[in-house]
Amino acid sequence: xxxxxxxxxxxxxxxxxxxxxxxxxxxxxxxxxxxxxxxxxxxxxxxxxxxxxxxxxxxxxxxxxxxxxxxxxxxxxxxxxxxxxxxxxxxxxxxxxxxxxxxxxxxxxxxxxxxxxxxxxxxxxxxxxxxxxxxxxxxxxxxxxxxxxxxxxxxxxxxxxxxxxxxxxxxxxxxxxxxxxxxxxxxxxxxxxxxxxxxxxxxxxxxxxxxxxxxxxxxxxxxxxxxxxxxxxxxxxxxxxxxxxxxxxxxxxxxxxxxxxxxxxxxxxxxxxxxxxxxxxxxxxxxxxxxxxxxxxxxxxxxxxxxxxxxxxxxxxxxxxxxxxxxxxxxxxxxxxxxxxxxxxxxxxxxxxxxxxxxxxxxxxxxxxxxxxxxxxxxxxxxxxxxxxxxxxxxxxxxxxxxxxxxxxxxxxxxxxxxxxxxxxxxxxxxxxxxxxxxxxxxxxxxxxxxxxxxxxxxxxxxxxxxxxxxxxxxxxxxxxxxxxxxxxxxxxxxxxxx
Amino acid sequence: xxxxxxxxxxxxxxxxxxxxxxxxxxxxxxxxxxxxxxxxxxxxxxxxxxxxxxxxxxxxxxxxxxxxxxxxxxxxxxxxxxxxxxxxxxxxxxxxxxxxxxxxxxxxxxxxxxxxxxxxxxxxxxxxxxxxxxxxxxxxxxxxxxxxxxxxxxxxxxxxxxxxxxxxxxxxxxxxxxxxxxxxxxxxxxxxxxxxxxxxxxxxxxxxxxxxxxxxxxxxxxxxxxxxxxxxxxxxxxxxxxxxxxxxxxxxxxxxxxxxxxxxxxxxxxxxxxxxxxxxxxxxxxxxxxxxxxxxxxxxxxxxxxxxxxxxxxxxxxxxxxxxxxxxxxxxxxxxxxxxxxxxxxxxxxxxxxxxxxxxxxxxxxxxxxxxxxxxxxxxxxxxxxxxxxxxxxxxxxxxxxxxxxxxxxxxxxxxxxxxxxxxxxxxxxxxxxxxxxxxxxxxxxxxxxxxxxxxxxxxxxxxxxxxxxxxxxxxxxxxxxxxxxxxxxxxxxxxxxx
Numbered sequence: 001x002x003x004x005x006x007x008x009x010x011x012x013x014x015x016x017x018x019x020x021x022x023x024x025x026x027x028x029x030x031x032x033x034x035x036x037x038x039x040x041x042x043x044x045x046x047x048x049x050x051x052x053x054x055x056x057x058x059x060x061x062x063x064x065x066x067x068x069x070x071x072x073x074x075x076x077x078x079x080x081x082x083x084x085x086x087x088x089x090x091x092x093x094x095x096x097x098x099x100x101x102x103x104x105x106x107x108x109x110x111x112x113x114x115x116x117x118x119x120x121x122x123x124x125x126x127x128x129x130x131x132x133x134x135x136x137x138x139x140x141x142x143x144x145x146x147x148x149x150x151x152x153x154x155x156x157x158x159x160x161x162x163x164x165x166x167x168x169x170x171x172x173x174x175x176x177x178x179x180x181x182x183x184x185x186x187x188x189x190x191x192x193x194x195x196x197x198x199x200x201x202x203x204x205x206x207x208x209x210x211x212x213x214x215x216x217x218x219x220x221x222x223x224x225x226x227x228x229x230x231x232x233x234x235x236x237x238x239x240x241x242x243x244x245x246x247x248x249x250x251x252x253x254x255x256x257x258x259x260x261x262x263x264x265x266x267x268x269x270x271x272x273x274x275x276x277x278x279x280x281x282x283x284x285x286x287x288x289x290x291x292x293x294x295x296x297x298x299x300x301x302x303x304x305x306x307x308x309x310x311x312x313x314x315x316x317x318x319x320x321x322x323x324x325x326x327x328x329x330x331x332x333x334x335x336x337x338x339x340x341x342x343x344x345x346x347x348x349x350x351x352x353x354x355x356x357x358x359x360x361x362x363x364x365x366x367x368x369x370x371x372x373x374x375x376x377x378x379x380x381x382x383x384x385x386x387x388x389x390x391x392x393x394x395x396x397x398x399x400x401x402x403x404x405x406x407x408x409x410x411x412x413x414x415x416x417x418x419x420x421x422x423x424x425x426x427x428x429x430x431x432x433x434x435x436x437x438x439x440x441x442x443x444x445x446x447x448x449x450x451x452x453x454x455x456x457x458x459x460x461x462x463x464x465x466x467x468x469x470x471x472x473x474x475x476x477x478x479x480x481x482x483x484x485x486x487x488x489x490x491x492x493x494x495x496x497x498x499x
Numbered sequence: 500x501x502x503x504x505x506x507x508x509x510x511x512x513x514x515x516x517x518x519x520x521x522x523x524x525x526x527x528x529x530x531x532x533x534x535x536x537x538x539x540x541x542x543x544x545x546x547x548x549x550x551x552x553x554x555x556x557x558x559x560x561x562x563x564x565x566x567x568x569x570x571x572x573x574x575x576x577x578x579x580x581x582x583x584x585x586x587x588x589x590x591x592x593x594x595x596x597x598x599x600x601x602x603x604x605x606x607x608x609x610x611x612x613x614x615x616x617x618x619x620x621x622x623x624x625x626x627x628x629x630x631x632x633x634x635x636x637x638x639x640x641x642x643x644x645x646x647x648x649x650x651x652x653x654x655x656x657x658x659x660x661x662x663x664x665x666x667x668x669x670x671x672x673x674x675x676x677x678x679x680x681x682x683x684x685x686x687x688x689x690x691x692x693x694x695x696x697x698x699x700x701x702x703x704x705x706x707x708x709x710x711x712x713x714x715x716x717x718x719x720x721x722x723x724x725x726x727x728x729x730x731x732x733x734x735x736x737x738x739x740x741x742x743x744x745x746x747x748x749x750x751x752x753x754x755x756x757x758x759x760x761x762x763x764x765x766x767x768x769x770x771x772x773x774x775x776x777x778x779x780x781x782x783x784x785x786x787x788x789x790x791x792x793x794x795x796x797x798x799x800x801x802x803x804x805x806x807x808x809x810x811x812x813x814x815x816x817x818x819x820x821x822x823x824x825x826x827x828x829x830x831x832x833x834x835x836x837x838x839x840x841x842x843x844x845x846x847x848x849x850x851x852x853x854x855x856x857x858x859x860x861x862x863x864x865x866x867x868x869x870x871x872x873x874x875x876x877x878x879x880x881x882x883x884x885x886x887x888x889x890x891x892x893x894x895x896x897x898x899x900x901x902x903x904x905x906x907x908x909x910x911x912x913x914x915x916x917x918x919x920x921x922x923x924x925x926x927x928x929x930x931x932x933x934x935x936x937x938x939x940x941x942x943x944x945x946x947x948x949x950x951x952x953x954x955x956x957x958x959x960x961x962x963x964x965x966x967x968x969x970x971x972x973x974x975x976x977x978x979x980x981x982x983x984x985x986x987x988x989x990x991x992x993x994x995x996x997x998x
Contacts, residue, residue, distance in 0.1 A: 062716060063996035079578060086995045088761040119716045119997075136720040138713060141727055159721030169721045203998050214637060217561060217618045221635040222658030222668045228640055262587040477991040484983065492976040496585045497562035498618075499702050 029054045030174035032411065033132065035122045035342075037064050037087050039397040040179030040383035043404035045090050045115075049412040055090075055115045056171060060137035061201070062087050062119050067397055069482070070199055071246040071435070074208040075254040076494035082481040084202050087117050089475070118159070122180070122342055123168065127369065127376060132171045134159070140167065175378050177407065178367070182337035182357060182384040182395070191313035196333035199243055208332065212251070213498035215329035216259060219266050226269070231327035233270035236318070238310055239334035240274055240281030242434045245293065247332055248274050249437030252300050258493045273303045275320070280306060282442075284394065285432060289442040292457045296436050337395055343385050346370075358387035363424030365407055380407055393427050402427055433465045441465035528553045529673035531910065532631065534621045534841075536563050536586050538896040539678030539882035542903035544589050544614075548911040554589075554614045555670060559636035560700070561586045561618050566896055568981070569698055570745040570934070573707040574753040575993035581980040583701050586616050588974070617658070621679070621841055622667065626868065626875060631670045633658070639666065674877050676906065677866070681836035681856060681883040681894070690812035695832035698742055707831065711750070712997035714828035715758060718765050725768070730826035732769035735817070737809055738833035739773055739780030741933045744792065746831055747773050748936030751799050757992045772802045774819070779805060781941075783893065784931060788941040791956045795935050836894055842884050845869075857886035862923025864906055879906055892926050901926055932964045940964035 030053060034041045037059035045057050069083040120134040159169040184200060186192040197208050212235075219229040235251060237244045251272055260267040274281065274297070281297075281304060282290050297304055309321040317327050339347075339357040346359060347370070359381040360368045366375035368389065383400030393399045406425045431445035441461040445454050456464060466486070529552060533540045536558035544556050568582040619633040658668040683699060685691040696707050711734075718728040734750060736743045750771055759766040773780065773796070780796075780803060781789050796803055808820040816826050838846075838856040845858060846869070858880040859867045865874035867888065882899030892898045905924045930944035940960040944953050955963065965985070 061996075061998065062712075063998065079580060080998070081578060081994050081996065084994075084996045084998070088995045117719075118721070119719070136717075136722065138717040138720060141717050141720075141723060141731060167722055201998070202996075206998070213561075218635075218637040218640050220616075220618065221637060222617070223635065223666055224640060232640060475991070477987055480983075480987060484979075488976055488979060492974070495580050495583075496587045497560075497580065497583045497701075499560065499562065499579070499583070499700070499705070 031056060031172070032175045032177070033058065033171060033173040034177045034179060035059070035132075036179035036181055036383070036385075037061060038179060038181045038383060039064075039067070039400035040181075040404045041177065042085065042087065043401050044177055044179070044408050044411075045087065047405065047408040050090070050115060052412065053175075056118065056173075057087060057115070058118045058120050058122050058132070058134055058171070059087065060119065060121050062117065063202070065200070065202055066478070067200070068246075070202065070205045071243065071250045073202065074199060074205040074247065075212065075250045076209055076258075076496075077250060077253070077489055078482060078485045080202050080206055082478050082485055083205070085475055085478070090115055090117075118171075120169075124342070124345060125176070125178075127379060130173050130176070130378065132173065132176075133168055134171060135168050173378070175411065176380065178343075178359060178379070178381040178385055179383045179400070179404070180340045180342055180385045181400075182340050182343075184333065185336040185338040186333065187335065189310055189312060191318075192333050195313045195315050196238070196331040199247060199332055199334055208330065210498060211330050212254070213496060216263050216266055217498055219269070219329075220263060229266065230269050230271075231316070232329040233266060234273070234326070234328045235271065235330050235332075236273045236275065236326065236328045237332045237334070238275045239336070240276035240278065240283070240304075240306065241334060241336065242282065242284075242432070243334040244274060244276075244332070245282055246435045247334070248272055248297070248302055249435050252302055252437045254494060256300075258496060261493065262496060271303065272301070273305055273326075275305045275308045275310060277309055278306060282434060285434070285442065285444045286446045286455050289444050289455055289457065293434070293436045293442055296438075296440065300437055302437075337384055340385055358385055361386050361388050363388060363391075364410070364422060365403060365425055382407060388425065391427075396432075398430060399427055433461070433468060435462070435465055530555060530671070531674045531676070532557065532670060532672035533676045533678060534558070534631075535678035535680055535882070535884075536560060537678060537680045537882060538563075538566070538899035539680075539903045540676065541584065541586065542900050543676055543678070543907050543910075544586065546904065546907040549589070549614060551911065552674075555672075556586060556614070556616045557619050557621050557631070557633055557670070558586065558616075559618065559620050561616065562701070564699070564701055565977070566699070567745075569701065569704045570742065570749045572701065572704040573698060573746065574711065574749045575708055575757075575995075576749060576752070576988055577981060577984045579701050579705055581977050581984055582704070584974055584977070589614055589616075617670075619668075623841070623844060624675070624677075626878060629672050629675070629877065631672065631675075632667055633670060634667050672877070674910065675879065677842075677858060677878070677880040677884055678882045678899070678903070679839050679841055679884045680899075681839050681842075683832065684835040684837040685832065686834065688809055688811060690817075691832050694812045694814050695737070695830040698746060698831055698833055707829065709997060710829050711753070712995060715762050715765055716997055718768070718828075719762060728765065729768050729770075730815070731828040732765060733772070733825070733827045734770065734829050734831075735772045735774065735825065735827040736831045736833070737774045738835070739775035739777065739782070739803075739805065740833060740835065741781065741783075741931070742833040743773060743775075743831070744781055744796075745934045746833070747771055747796070747801055748934050751801055751936045753993060755799075757995060760992065761995060770802065771800070772804055772825075774804045774807045774809060776808055777805060781933060784933070784941065785943045785945045785954050788943055788954055788956065792933070792935045792941055795937075795939065799936055801936075836883055839884055857884055860885050860887050862887060862890075863909070863921060864902060864924055881906060887924065890926075895931075897929060898926055932960070932967060934961070934964055 032048065032053040032055050034044055034055065034057045037045070037057060041057065041059065042064035045055065048055055063084040063086050066083045066085065069078055072078040073080050073083050118134060119137045121137050123133045123135050125132050159171050184198045197211065198204050199208065215232045218224065219232045237248050255267055255270050255272070280290050280294070282293055294304060308323065311319040311321055313331065317325060318331065320326050337357060343357065343359055361381050362368060362375045365380045365382055365386070365388070366377060367379045367381045368375050382403035384395045403425060428449055429447050431443060431448050433441055433443050435441045439462050440458050441464070443456040443461040443464050445452065531547065531552040531554050533543055533554065533556045536544070536556060540556065540558065541563035544554065547554055562583040562585050565582045565584065568577055571577040572579050572582050617633060618636045620636050622632045622634050624631050658670050683697045696710065697703050698707065714731045717723065718731045736747050754766055754769050754771070779789050779793070781792055793803060807822065810818040810820055812830065816824060817830065819825055836856060842856065842858060860880050861867055861874045864879045864881055864885065864887070865876060866878045866880045867874050881902035883894045902924060927948055928946050930942060930947050932940055932942050934940045938961050939957050940963070942955040942960040942963050944951065
């Protein structure tokens with residue numbers, strides 16, 4: 001299996017000068033390709049034994065979004081970079097404090113910590129020949145008169161151009177992990193993609209923060225009418241899941257602290273509206289906690305518009321079946337997951353919405369191939385892009401992260417022992433947390449298997465929420481930055497500079 | 500003088516409910532309008548006695564740029580928000596820890612700490628009738644079917660609509676401070692505004708940071724040729740003043756630390772080129788320090804292209820008289836100051852480039868009116884937009900800041916004593932600092948009047964550079980954040996996430 005790829009694999013390092021250092025141990029390393037840098041892909045990149053695998057990660061963004069903090073970032077409780085982790089931390093080598101280890105490892109294994117990362121989309125997968133076609137996710141470069149040569153060049157020999165296309169390139173793999181996640185579900189409501197904000201990426205959070213501050217600056221202009229001010233300061237959220245609820249809570253906090261202090265008259269005109277088609281918010285949570293959140297939101301003046309249906313969205317206006325025209329300054333849309341185009345192209349049209357969204361895997365997370373109906377030993381799928389046969393797991397970061405940890409253990413052991421560990425993946429529910437504003441959270445532990453069952457509300461749950469996030473924030477840098485920002489913004493207020 | 504504006508002035512507070520609380524002391528307050536939120540305008544806003552003046556600040560951005568840190572921000576040594584201060588800190592009231600003082604002041608003076616800030620451009624000034632016409636600097640709001648009513652509305656009664664325009668509004672003033680600064684000088688080189696980056700605002704720094712990371716991500720694509728990689732990684736800076744030099748130094752540091760670690764092959768292809776028409780860089784500095792910086796840059800591999808002339812700029816390419824075509828991934832343009840359109844409209848066409856750029860003031864910073872040739876007692880101009888008769892001062896932040904401090908003292912005293920303090924402004928040169936990379940700076944104290952004269956180079960100058968910036972960073976928040984980021988980025992490296 002290895003011989004086919006050896007020639008290509010040896011080309012992955014960028015240091016051509018170190019060619020002679022390469023030991024046979026390095027050349028024998030298999031190539032692991034990871035698609036995606038989210039909760040699944042980034043965790044594997046982080047924890048995989050890089051002395052044993054040549055790792056290539058392909059992702060349209062060169063960072064990992066720490067999604068539970070995006071709502072905080074979107075109102076300025078946290079700074080953007082505190083909620084992302086750069087993928088390049090692990091490529092081509094690790095942080096400088098590990099230099100001695102790196103040199104030692106280089107003596108033992110050749111040049112082993114060399115990893116490659118491509119900022120690209122995976123377009124299609126040829127499972128039979130173990131090939132991927134990728135498309136750069138950076139803007140195309142067009143210098144006058146320069147043409148791309150046939151084949152690759154010396155910087156990245158691991159990838160080769162695809163004939164007939166000057167842009168796309170091809171990668172081979174020994175093992176493949178598909179962790180591409182899902183897209184935002186819009187239920188084909190017209191205008192959502194154009195006029196609403198999603199909240200899945202740090203760019204979304206930045207756009208929302210800029211827009212909130214812009215709404216207030218626009219409403220502060222002396223030439224505007226009060227009627228238009230109320231429209232500009234009408235903030236709508238569609239989707240009563242944890243993302244929508246936490247964003248509403250954070251926006252409420254922002255409105256009633258910094259914005260109320262610096263734009264007092266305008267803050268009184270502002271309204272927060274939370275829409276959902278379901279009769280309750282926080283569908284997956286315990287009923288008592290749902291009621292707690294509902295009554296808290298009502299006390300805080302957040303309008304809960306359950307059993308409401310958005311028909312279409314235009315610039316600054318949407319049409320709701322139960323209300324008619326609703327003007328807004330900001331619309332945040334968070335109604336679940338839609339299939340990723342790559343996954344859709346693999347699974348093709350299926351009737352079941354859930355299986356259409358996902359690749360089906362067996363218990364050990366190997367993808368069940370469509371044609372043979374047998375699991376492929378070299379292809380794995382995890383996270384929102386995957387669905388385990390006969391297991392119904394929620395589409396959460398927790399599941400993706402646990403699957404990644406399981407798979408990393410398997411892959412690391414696989415290399416060491418040469419045999420595949422066949423114990424199937426098992427999800428351990430650690431409970432669900434949601435921030436509901438005003439330093440209070442809800443913590444649902446009614447479905448956990450280990451530890452005390454139960455539910456928490458209020459300040460204690462808030463503390464659990466903060467500390468849970470704190471320990472899960474991956475890098476030391478962000479472990480310092482996140483509480484720092486919490487503290488600074490608590491003392492000095494959030495920054496209102498709009499740029 | 501006051502009676503004319505009293506009716507309007509009483510309308511500046513947003514709390515209509517506090518109308519009855521207003522004491523006659525508040526109503527007698529004069530209105531001070533500040534144009535601009537840079538080194539001059541922000542300093543006045545910060546230090547002016549707000550119990551004595553009704554302050555209105557008009558600026559297209561709602562923040563102050565701490566300009567000496569922009570070069571650091573543009574390569575990620577500092578985070579963006581650590582180099583800006585929100586104007587709204589002082590409007591409508593101050594930070595929450597001052598609440599008791601505010602309540603006490605409200606008891607004494609009515610509702611005195613109420614300040615107004617407009618995110619707007621000043622279009623024109625009618626000195627005779629003490630009126631300003633302003634244009635909102637936010638995106639126009641267009642809700643279907645809503646029209647602006649004639650006149651203002653209850654939120655901002657201090658401004659009234661301009662008849663014939665639904666957008667522009669009018670302000671009156673008792674005292675006016677013009678601190679609008681200057682624009683970037685392009686010497687009418689075609690294409691500069693479209694294809695080069697300036698470095699005067701935090702938005703510029705953000706665009707540059709994104710572009711540097713994008714250049715590396717584009718160059719890292721496997722489908723690109725090495726020739727194109729070298730073009731993408733050719734970084735050009737036009738202008739050898741402190742801004743251009745500090746940016747070159749910061750970029751060099753970034754290239755030889757984090758970028759070299761994470762893109763080793765690409766970092767070796769990267770080049771930094773510093774162009775200037777003059778025969779030396781850092782024109783205003785002492786000759787010995789110029790030579791020090793020049794030889795340091797040469798050692799660091801920064802190409803110094805003095806006596807070079809850029810003829811025109813296109814996307815990714817410029818034409819240099821001495822070199823011909825030069826392809827670049829990033830072009831930063833910093834060749835001095837051009838007149839602000841507002842100032843230009845006031846001064847009209849003058850022959851002397853320097854007086855065309857600026858309003859002429861007398862020694863006490865009162866603007867000398869064109870028609871009467873006499874100083875206006877109610878209109879002041881400071882910073883890059885101003886020029887004191889018979890005094891040649893550099894166009895630096897130091898001058899603008901000292902002028903603002905002088906003017907604040909005068910305005911505060913004016914209100915208290917009722918008489919104008921006529922001692923003219925005197926600039927106290929505190930020396931010039933410039934960072935030259937690799938933890939070294941140059942510090943020119945050859946022209947200072949107080950303290951030890953002399954010049955410093957190297958690490959000691961770097962320490963002075965850092966501590967000077969540290970003490971001048973205005974808010975406590977940024978006094979914590981700036982050294983925090985220096986420390987974190989020194990330990991963990993700069994963040995390479997591109998978003």
